[in-house]
Amino acid sequence: MSTSTFDYIIVGAGSAGCVLANRLSADATKRVCLIEAGGSDKSLRVQVPAGILSLYGDRHFDYGYKSVPQPDLNGRCIPINRGRGLGGSSTINSMIYIRGHASDYDDWAALGCDGWSFESVLPVFKDLERNLVGQDPQFHGTEGELLVDRQRDPNPVSHTFVQAAVTQGLPENSDFNGAEQLGAGIYNVTQDRGTRFNSHRAFVEPVAERPNLVVVTHAETRRLILDGHRVTGLVITRRGHEETLTARGEVILSAGAIGSPALLLASGIGPGAALKAAGRDVVHDLPGVGQNLRDHIDGMITTRSSSRKTLGLSVPNLPAILASPLHYISRRKGMLTTNYVEAGGFACTKYADGRPDVQFHFVPGYRSHRGRIVEYGHGYAIHTCVLRPKSIGELRPYGPDGAFEIDNRFFQDDQDIRVLTEGIKIARSIFAQPEFDDLRGREMLPGSGVQTDDEIAEYLRREALTVFHPVGTCKMGVDDMAVVDPKGLKVTGIENLRVADASIMPTLIGGNTNAPSMMIGERAARAVLADRR
Template identity: 40%
Template sequence: MRHLGSFDYIIVGAGSAGCVLANRLSEDPDVSILVLEAGGKDDYIWIHIPVGYLYCMGNPRTDWGYSTAPEAGLNGRTLAYPRGRVLGGCSAINGMIYMRGQASDYDHWRQLGLAGWGWDDILPYFKRGEDHYAWEDEFHGRGGGCRVEEQRLSWEILDAFRDACEEVGIPKTKDFNRGDNFGSGYFQVTQRGGVRWTAAKGFLKPAMKRANVEVLTKAQVSRIRMEDGRAVGLDLKLGGEDASVDAAGEILLSSGSIGSPQLLELSGIGNPQVLSKHGIEVAVENTSVGENLQDHLQIRTIFKVKNTRTLNQLASNIFGKAKIALEYAAKRSGPMSMAPSQLGVFAKSDPAFETANVEYHVQPLSLDRFGEPLHSFPAITASVCNLRPESRGHIHITSADAADHPEIKPNYLSTENDRRVAADSIRLTRKIMSAEALSKYEPVEYLPGSRVHTDDDLAKAAGDIGTTIFHPVGTCRMGADDGSVVDERLRVRGVAGLRVVDASVMPTITSGNTAAPTMMIAEKAASMIREDRRVGG
């Protein structure tokens, strides 16, 4: 077995969180840092071209290739569950949307007893990591590793959708990231000059120039070694060969909401009933590991339109595709610079909600599912998701082998309230599409179909057309209670020298896309880790 030596900090996973950790912790020159990434280098061209997500999701070069268990709420369907497996992690294959969520999300965390996690507490960490193209004020920062820019395209039909939203009481906004994201606007994205900007580019690559940082790819960790209640090292496969490494200080799990609970369970930290099924000896009993899975289920409503252009027509033949490619080559603009979703809308499915409880991702295109051809007719997709679902699922190992994918069971639409929000969301979409601002485009509902009206039928239709929007969180829940997986400083309960730093620690899901909150968590974690080291905690 190859021994890799000893490091002060070992970071497991070079995704959005791991890249930030490597950058911030390596600012202290007297510590040594090892970053272990199970995937490969980010040298695949389609990572960097924004539309390349179509070629990265489902591609074993960049994606773990997970899928869910059959979902009762989705009428027995399974879903592909993309997760980045490359330097940069999900930031290399995601939708590039920069979205923090709502102030009330984080104030709720503080109300749960998590000191230091309220909106006023975490806003400085959002600002620290941000490099905004235009704003530097009380809400936005410049000079951080996360570049945020406007999209480099516009669509008449999307502008009309914004006007329609305004007609039904949803105002226009220029900034979703000031604590209240109610309104409609074009998403700002993690790009620089029409090129995807990943966490690896913004945080990890600068850190790799420092002498105290080492990064290894094709390094899949299989077990955390523990002695006398402390995490002391890792066993792993490096390029397919057995290897080990020792931790002089701390091990930081940043493998995401699937990888982090999986590794805890493989190491004997978890529910004894789960571990015993796979012959794993219990080191630390914690029945919360792998539980509390939350995700945003998007209901992909589609409307045929007339008298306007959509991507369905523009990319319908080789000449149109060539024109699109030439525009990107010359200007880094146009459809190849597109995020998967361009227009965002945050709204209330019912006026009784205090803050926006649903989010729209509106696209000037339609298709049966990502990776399949665009429809032959002009259309738009107005995907809508419940921002704060009550449904809870789990992620648990299926064997004692780290190479075997865990079971992913989100339990979508498993509560009455989630089904009601789904039905009301479709009704709200129909109301928007019926507004005067869209009348000249003569919209006709294609999915789920205008014949579907009752609550039960709409909920069933949501199960037929709903799909993940790739926001799994919560499986290593942070909490003030002894039953949580990590405490408010992200330390794993019952094990010294071990923390989890990624989206899995969220006690409740944020009201929006989860990449920016994940980087914020890592920014705050790095500050806490450095502080604890200084005081000897």
């Protein structure tokens, strides 16, 4: 770097951080630094949708966090995959474009977050979106940077799932971001002609030549530098050496629901008692940091099938597998275009409050009953998650050197396991429809011996995981546990510091969190620019 002084320093080149970097560097008089702990997103495994399976657990692309043992999940430590590299978690996600239910944002406004109702955030979503599907302009934009498209070549079995869900009683839904979320359909994705279109490609690559925008990769942010209660910069580690970056203006944390609170805690900003217990100095006692952790708890049904209509690794399917690169290169078609969770939808259990309370992610291939990334054979599977879990966890400091523990406390509230049990029953009902007759096979999980509510609940305690949507650990609001204010996402009691990512969500939205995180980045950028004026 020619100089280590910037007007704005953004920590984290993920879904929100890339939006911020684009918007704040548009003013050529302001010098902007975007810091990312990971590296490039140019790998074919990233760009080709089917490569997603190879990214999970790879330390080049995934932090690979794990929770502490979860008492209500039989003491298991739950994997928490988070993206590492340009694009953040939008580099390893399933590319599904979902905003959540309109009422989710109205809930935020009702909690005192003025200006965050659905009426307020919808124009921001539209401004970011370049919808290629021709969907209702009342809900979709066509001039933004983020490409939203149909999947290029969904597996026929994904359409079978949608048809079976309709027979079961769900409406077919071609736009989960339109007037109604309820129903089943093929998901729209953030792709460009069959390649992953993450936040880095959408918002940073087109402006990478701006001389005032500096993107620093392979740089671990260690701690904030404070002068009293005013942030003046931060310390990073790069190539084994510590460097100090100075901020003339502001530092904005966009490191995600794990990274942002962890950095605050490493800097002595957080619950005073917990910081002292970990052997850290307390710079600012802010009790909400790391609290309010929420995520979508998920249960799976997986079925073996002899049908080669489904995706699968088998000797009879070997010719199709070998031909798939040619199909992809020549026409952007074939099995390499799959994001694996091609179809899905939203349903209401008997516990729903008038809006869907479970979401389905259907896989037209066999998901291993042993937890393997790849399993020999064919089949199909469905993931079912609780959209608004009542169990709330925390991220807490562990020791004096910046380490932390993640405690989701999954199923601590019994209502979550009751909702998920009902969701599993709905998913099974879809699979029981005649559309699946020629695909039938053995249900490997939960298995035919698991039928009663108690048996399903026990299965979930043994096997449930998440769909990797952590939020809430630096929540915005007006109560004593709020970390940032709703107007500008400024950290309470600290000058020149904001947080802009999924960690600021006061409650978990009913859907995937990538698009909402970009919306949060846009809102933060507008707040910074408004304050500048």
